[in-house]
Amino acid sequence: MLKTRVITAIVLLAVFLPVTLFAPVAAFGALIGLVVLFAAWEWARLLKAGTAGSIVYAAVAAVAVAASTRLESTHSLYQAAGIFWLVAGPYVLVRKPTLAAGVWRAFLLAAGLVIFSACWHALVAARTVGVAFVLSLLLLVWLADIGAYFAGKAFGKHKLAPAISPGKTWEGAVGGWAAVMVVSVAALALHAFEPTLYSALAARLGLVRALFVLTVLVAFSVIGDLFESMTKRQAGVKDSSGLLPGHGGVLDRIDALLPVLPLAMLLLG
Template structure:
């Protein structure tokens, strides 16, 4: 086993242990983890898109906006986090259009801010939230692993050659099937399975997870970058590791938010809407 592979395995084990421990503990530990992930994502996004060099003022606003949204989540002022994020994104768009700032600024604020908001909302402080996060981990990780191995074994037509030449339709389908099975099994470990809602949501989140992977590949290819950073030994950057996870969480959060608005029960945790019995 080569040194690089050993380093990759070791850092992967450490990362998984930290994430799972924070998820199990919940409360401030998970909120802090979500905030750190969001801030590191904004750092990598701004570095990839060269915001510090091309738009210093806009980048300072992006840092301030992301940090404030993260702080609101950490200090449990969640009801103001999403409105502030939407306002910051709107300011970023107006700034880009009116003052010829970078168009990538608003995207970075939205991407990082929605990360901390969606992660914290799904985990919440309930047993449902813990089950929901394990469900999403199972969906995303099984999608990644099986998409890789099935794609390598079967090959076939490429999924999106201009963006990510290595990905195939066979891998995407294999990953989605694995996600449905893994997500359903995790759900059944906590609750009884009623109907097709859980397999359906697992499939939807698997599709979004793969879309997140392609989205990050597009950003890196657009700017000629191989890894989002070198923060994680053997793995590259944070965005490289959580691209699928954050997109799956975006989808889960927005589905739960829509359900809450329609049903008129906005104070119900997202985990209950998505994965309650």
């Protein structure tokens, strides 16, 4: 399993790093569009849309992303996705409705078109600002995840959401937040690789409010992760798919990004 994970990670880095660092924004957008296409397919599968239905849904999502490029402003798109995560995200995690049936399935399939379109636009907009900016946005989620893993392993005692994801702890969540705070403050103090998400927030809001916003973004990265974990648990699967051997599916890799991306861009808009 470890060998498979490493090989997959190397292949992904070999594809994504050169495109992110050196390719034109259009090429980066095309690659992210492919990611969104597969993520939409997995979203529909978790909601039990069926084999044909999931393929059709992925095609519809691709059309929705393409159509959204004609919008004069993406603010409303970020706003709609942000409202979903601010309202529906916590509600679902607390009340735990059956997501793959009835009104909830129809709602989540419709919401997914907005969520994935907002995700695509946010990443492309971030890449337009600069490579350092888009990497700093991704780094926030990666740091929160890595910090949570190691802090949870070392200190985890109190379960965060035992009915949804038994492995996650409050200590891990705090460790992930601490990792983000340390790196953010260091980046701001050193003025490293600016403009970054951290420098942009500090310039717009001031240091204290910028750190508060980063705290909120870390919290929603956890919500995105737990939301996908709940859909998988209800669907009776361990991974969103087997597209990435050793890593699961595309959604397994971007679940925490889905709420963070539109919320971050909305706050900077």
